[in-house]
Amino acid sequence: MAPDNRIAICPGTFDPVTFGHLDVIARSSKMYDLVIVAVVNLPWRKGSTVFTTEERVGFLEGATRDLGNVTVEPFSTLLVDFARQRSAMAIVKGLRAISDFEYELEMNQLNRRQDPEIESVYLMASAKYSFLSSSGIKELATFGGDIDDLVPAEVSSALKERLSR
Numbered sequence: 001m002a003p004d005n006r007i008a009i010c011p012g013t014f015d016p017v018t019f020g021h022l023d024v025i026a027r028s029s030k031m032y033d034l035v036i037v038a039v040v041n042l043p044w045r046k047g048s049t050v051f052t053t054e055e056r057v058g059f060l061e062g063a064t065r066d067l068g069n070v071t072v073e074p075f076s077t078l079l080v081d082f083a084r085q086r087s088a089m090a091i092v093k094g095l096r097a098i099s100d101f102e103y104e105l106e107m108n109q110l111n112r113r114q115d116p117e118i119e120s121v122y123l124m125a126s127a128k129y130s131f132l133s134s135s136g137i138k139e140l141a142t143f144g145g146d147i148d149d150l151v152p153a154e155v156s157s158a159l160k161e162r163l164s165r
């Protein structure tokens with residue numbers, strides 16, 4: 001990739017990816033030459049994930065196949081280190097309700113402290129996804145709720161198989 005290309009990172013745990021994440025990724029892909037979806041390999045905060053890193057990466061690869069300038073990679077380092085290794089200029093995240101703001105403000109300040117050159121950019125969630133979260137999806141799936149219009153079909157069937165009671 002040429003040095004003046006604009007590369008962005010869309011990071012997350014994606015356990016699992018939702019249409020809300022995919023909306024942010026697709027919108028980012030119109031703003032940057034290359035978008036690297038960075039999948040957290042070792043989440044320290046939330047304990048174990050329902051899906052392995054390989055599964056989470058696979059769901060994202062399937063769901064972004066039609067976006068020519070989007071790639072998916074796991075990472076196991078500090079986010080800013082990964083961004084720097086990939087020569088990214090920005091970290092792009094979605095913001096849903098006000099409740100996201102406090103967490104993202106903290107992450108923003110931590111990340112900027114590590115590397116002030118990498119800017120964080122926030123896209124407001126599209127209204128229809130503004131209350132959609134991976135944890136909400138998992139709760140719905142556990143109790144047999146309808147998630148088909150909230151996650152890709154492959155994710156929906158994998159979740160039903162793994163979580164339904």
Ligand code: PNS
Nearest residue numbers: 011012013014040043077078079080107
């Ligand atoms: O909302 P998520 O999916 O838990 O977000 C994960 C991520 C990596 C975007 C968030 O934890 C973040 O911005 N972390 C910055 C601090 C860092 O680099 N941690 C190490 C990787 S978890």
